[in-house]
Amino acid sequence: MDKFGRSLLKNYVQIARFYSTKSKEEIDKLVKGKNVVVFMKGVPEEPRCGFSNAVVQILRMHGVKYEAHDVLKDESLRQGIKEYSNWPTIPQVYMNGEFVGGCDVMLQMHQSGDLIEEFEKVGIKSALLTKHEKEQKQKEEAEKGKTG
Amino acid sequence: MRIILHKCSVLYRSVTGIKTKMSISSGVIQSAITNKLKTNLNTTHLEVINESYMHNVPKGSETHFKVVVISEKFKDLPLIKRHRLVNNLLKDELQSGVHALSIVAKTPEQWQESDKIIESSPNCRGGFGK
Numbered sequence: 001m002d003k004f005g006r007s008l009l010k011n012y013v014q015i016a017r018f019y020s021t022k023s024k025e026e027i028d029k030l031v032k033g034k035n036v037v038v039f040m041k042g043v044p045e046e047p048r049c050g051f052s053n054a055v056v057q058i059l060r061m062h063g064v065k066y067e068a069h070d071v072l073k074d075e076s077l078r079q080g081i082k083e084y085s086n087w088p089t090i091p092q093v094y095m096n097g098e099f100v101g102g103c104d105v106m107l108q109m110h111q112s113g114d115l116i117e118e119f120e121k122v123g124i125k126s127a128l129l130t131k132h133e134k135e136q137k138q139k140e141e142a143e144k145g146k147t148g
Numbered sequence: 149m150r151i152i153l154h155k156c157s158v159l160y161r162s163v164t165g166i167k168t169k170m171s172i173s174s175g176v177i178q179s180a181i182t183n184k185l186k187t188n189l190n191t192t193h194l195e196v197i198n199e200s201y202m203h204n205v206p207k208g209s210e211t212h213f214k215v216v217v218i219s220e221k222f223k224d225l226p227l228i229k230r231h232r233l234v235n236n237l238l239k240d241e242l243q244s245g246v247h248a249l250s251i252v253a254k255t256p257e258q259w260q261e262s263d264k265i266i267e268s269s270p271n272c273r274g275g276f277g278k
Contacts, residue, residue, distance in 0.1 A: 042273070050270030051248065088235050088242040089249060101228055103270075104251050108227060 022080025032097040035122045036066035039081045040091040044068050051103035052091045058110045063127025064119060095122045177210040177241055184237050185217055192256045193218035195266070199248070203272040212248040216266055218259045227253070 031037045036059070042048030044056045059066055071078035071090050082088055085099040093100045100118065101109070109115040116126045174182075175198060182196045195216040200209040215234065222230045230253035235242065242249060250269050254262065 048273055050272050051250075053273055054270050086232070088239070089247065101231070105227055105231060 020076045021083065022074075022076045024084060027077075027080055027084045028097075030067075030069065031094040034067060034097070035095060035124055036064055036119075037094045038066050038068045038091060039071055039077070039094075040068055041070070041072050043070055048072060049090070051089075054103050055091045055093060055106050058106050058115070061110075061128060062115065062119060062124075063130075064124055095119075175208070175210045177246060178213070181213060181215065181238060181241060181246075185215065185234070188237050189217060189219040189221050189233075191217055191219045193259060197266075199250075199269050202269065203248075211246060212269075213246060214250040214252075214266070214269055216252045218254050218256055220256060222253050222255045 038044075038055060038059070040047060040049070040052035040055065042052060047053035047056055056068075069077060071081065078090065081090070081092055085092055087099065087102060089102055092102055093106055095118065100106070106115070109118060116129050119126050178196050178198050182194065185191055185194055185196070193216070195214075197214040197216075198210060199212045199214050201207070203209075203212050205211050217234060221233075225233070231251050234251050234253060235249070238246070238249065248269075252266060
């Protein structure tokens with residue numbers, strides 16, 4: 001095959017890969033056995049969508065480490081992940097391989113406090129809980145100091 | 149027609165007193181969403197807000213929506229199931245052009261107890277209109 005033919009084939013393979021849909025097995029590998037995985041637009045350092053940014057900020061507040069995948073870099077992932085969870089929008093958050101929700105669900109769980117429990121289920125202690133406990137302890141000690 | 153719709157929207161806003169930016173005229177998709185949710189969920193209160201203007205899409209687009217859905221049918225359903233219910237009803241729209249759908253799903257009791265303030269969705273951060 002000449003050089004031109006090879007580059008044409010290479011382009012074709014790239015395009016085919018870009019427009020195919022990631023299979024369930026391929027996505028299983030990305031989410032199974034991992035505490036927290038996020039599928040988003042852009043990267044955590046530079047989200048390309050306000051909803052993705054909101055999820056990143058929530059996870060940051062809770063001090064949670066996670067794996068992030070940029071769906072704008074991979075159209076097959078963008079399509080595949082929607083079919084995988086039967087959820088039509090990005091971002092999507094997974095904990096221990098289970099789909100938890102998108103931006104609205106994360107935001108509401110964060111506001112209600114349920115998110116702290118959700119993290120506990122996968123063995124993560126939220127930084128907000130640690131902070132709260134520290135403050136309680138300081139308060140108790142201050143009370144003791146007053147009475148003692 | 150646009151003027152009438154505009155007046156309706158302003159009137160509606162002043163009646164409900166909800167602090168959201170509403171789209172001025174009602175588009176085709178917006179009406180379809182409204183009808184589907186109203187008939188299938190028997191809503192006691194419904195707002196379908198076109199937030200596309202906040203994003204990197206042409207003027208007058210119907211790509212980004214926020215829906216406030218108040219229905220008795222959400223009773224005893226966890227949050228994620230309520231969202232799935234709404235997503236499924238709007239499956240066609242989500243497959244043909246609508247790519248952002250923010251959902252507030254409450255029962256009439258929860259809506260009564262809430263402050264009824266719907267916050268605007270987060271600002272767009274580029275994303276090439278996607």
